[in-house]
Each structure stands twice: as C-alpha cells, then as structure tokens.
Amino acid sequence: MTPTILVAGGASGIGFAIAQGILAHGWRVVVADVVEASIARAREELADAKDRVHFVRFDVADEAAAVGAIEAIERDFGALDGVVNSAGIGRDVPALETSAELFRKILDINLVGSFVVAREAGKRMAARGRGAIVNISSVSGLRGNAGRVAYGSSKAGVVMMTQIMAVELASKGVRVNAIAPGPIETPLVKEMHSAGSRAEWIERVPQRRYAAPGELVGAALFLLDPAQSSFVTGQTLAVDGGFVAGGMLGQ
Template identity: 40%
Template sequence: MTAHPLFDIDGRTALVTGSSRGIGRAFAQGLLEAGCTVVMHGRDPDRVRAAADALEDDRVHHVAFDVTDAEAVAIGVEEAETLVGPLDVLVNNVGIQHRAPLLDFPDAAWQELLDTNLTSAFLVARAVARGMVARGRGKIVNIASVQSALARPGIAPYAATKGALKMLTQGMCADWAPAGLQINALAPGYIDTELTQALVEDAEFSRWLRARTPAARWGTAEDLIGALLFLSSPASDFVNGHTLYVDGGMLAVV
C-alpha cells in the first residue's frame, strides 16, 4: 500500500522559520522525510547551521536573518530562493513566550511578543507570497496555538498575539486565496519540548494538564507533523483561512 497521491509533496521546497530547535526542527525534519527540499532558519547562524548539519541530508539548507526586520526578511527570503528555487511551502513557526501578571507585564516584553509572534509572520509571509502570487500557487502555514482561543493567567499578551495570528491567517486568505494560495494556521496544544520543560517538570501543572486534556497527556512534536503535511499538500487545496487545532481535545471540553 502506498500513500494517496493527494498527500505527495516529494520535490517541493519549503522554508521553516525558527527551525533550529524544538517544534520548528521537527517540522523541518518531517517535511524532509516527506520528500521536500528544506531551508531551515534561525537568528543565530551557528545554531541553525548545526541543526541543518545534524539532519545529514544534502536537501537541507539554512539561512539566518531577523524575522522582525523587513529589510533582513527580504534579503533572507531571496537567499532561501537562491538556494532552493521558488518556495512552495512557508511555515511561519517563530514564536516566544513571556509569563508575568498582566498588571506587572513589562512594556518591552509586550512589544517583543508582538514583533516576534505577529509582525514576523506578516513580514515573512508577505515576502514569500509575492513570488507565490506571481506563480499562482503556494502553501503558507502559520503556527498559532491553543491560546488563539483560550487564555490563562500570566500569558494574556501571548494569547493576544496568537489570537491575532489566527485572524491574520484569515486576512491572508482573503487577499491571496484568489491568486491560488492556501493559507492556514496550525494551532498546537501543550507540547513537550525543551522550551516547555519547566512546565513539564512542574508536577502540579502536569496533573492539571492531563486532567484538562481528553487525551490525558502532553503532546509531542511528532503529533503535529501529520497536520503540517496535510496543510502543505494538495490534499488541502480547498482548505483556506482555517485554524487546525492539534490539542488532544482540549478545546472540545470544558
């Protein structure tokens, strides 16, 4: 038995931002294993180079640029397309978190969240979409969060950026779907990665999470790969402006 041809992305090109570690690295590896030529991205040139080298595949390339700087983004996207040709898939994965009570939330941290989680997705998608629109095809996957629909104490600004990213995804659909692009969001639930280790190791929080999630466990980066491949493939050609939650059922229950 072979995979259905609608899910075939062999030979396509993809740029995954924020892919030197964590979920982004898993996304890059998943696309590579599905047959894509992948450009990994990070802000630190040495770290992203090491991440790309670790995959030991000549279809893996890397670029380093600041996703919050419009000029740097334009140069970085041009470099990526010089390396692999026109981009078929963009995964906007860059994101950060700051936790603090809202009354005490620092102004600088608020701005950094907006710049990194929201503005970067706009800047990179705009730069990549120019070529996609001209070619009449392309897949953009913005990495949102279960916090696009749910809030918790201490992370209101993060939830605001992810909620805005969900709406930006719908806005991109409104503008670019007529040109043949599909723009969707993938929204992970609570995923066990190196960036969430403090919460994973917090016994009280992990008990709450397992009780709150119908799947009764933390998610893994591998749990997200199938959804990414679907949104990157012809199987999703009539799926547009959608947010696909991969959260173990958290949003389904109260």
C-alpha cells in the same frame, strides 16, 4: 518539480520536527532560525539530506533581514512552494505584571515576524499562482489561559492574520492556514511551564498528556500539500489532545 518549503524557526522544537517531516516526505526544506547553535545542531542532524536542505540565519523581527533572506533563498536554493511560520517566543507572566516592553517584544516576533515572512513569501507565490502558508498559532490564541496576556494576544493575532491573508490570496492560488498546538514538549514549553502548570495542563487536556513535536507533522504536511488540502484555506487546526473542545471532563 520537488516542492521547496521554508520553515522559520526550523532549527528546534516544532519547527525542526516539521522540517524533518518535510524531508521524510521527499520534499526540500529551508531551515531558518536566529540561534546559531540551533542551526549547527540541525545541520548535523540533517547531514544525510545533503542537497535537499538549506540553512539560513535571520531574525524574523528584523524586517530588512527577513526580506533579504527570502530574496536570497529564492535566488540561491529555488522558488518557495510553502512556508511554515514557527519562530516564536513566550513568557508566562500575569497581565498586571507584564510590561509594555515585553508585550511589544512578543508581538513583534510572534505576530509581526510571522506576517513579514508570510507577506514576502506570499508575494512570490502569488506571482506564480501557487503556494501554501502555515502559521503556528496556539490554543492560547483560542482560549483565555492565565499568564498568557502577551503570548495569547500574539497567537490570537496570528489566527486573524491567517484568515485575512487567506481571503486576500485565495484568488491568487495561495492557501493560508494555521495550526494551534496544545501543550507540546519543546524547549519553549519547558521554559514556560512550571511543575504546577504542567499538572494543570495534563488535568485539562482530555488525552491527559503533552504531545511530542512530531505529532504536529501530519497536520503541517496536510496543510502544505495541495494534493491533500487544495480546498482548505483560512482554517485553524487545533492539535491539542482535545483541549479546545474540552468541557466537563468527568469526576
């Protein structure tokens, strides 16, 4: 049976690139997003996929909506074999200028939202004894990047959530891993990165560039596909041009 993968935040940026990659791999995909205009664009771009793609709108920060959406997906489109948690927001604000309201909002979407989707899909996959969850973290969840007190904390939480869920679900046939992207050319990054910060990122990334969203697709497919990664769980794979590994980068 052809695997079916849910991509939360799948109508733009990294999520959309992964959704395209899933379809190119011959699988079925559910593109979920909260922005109606993004869903409309994705629907138009993926029109050729026809019955292999399904679209749904829900807010990952709304627990009831997320639970209901996953129930409806499994009822109307089929059982999920995998999930990619790519929905997220970010702000580049110094810690002393970050309000508690903003901190909570970013945690609610990036961490709590990812947890709810992973939990609900995980329940169903565990009952069937198979499945894979891939959470999108960030190098800002692995390193202390200035201006990312809320965003980095949320993404660090995603890493630990991934490890704990991997341990708990391993005996049930469900693998849980994460990807930590470095600087990627997405709408979110364009919003967060000023010209100055872009120059600094390029200086500190050993490959000296930003990546295209499509450069994360291989990592996602590897972690989703049991034929490639059946003994891989609880891991965070940095796709970052060498940023996390970087030390002294030369003169």
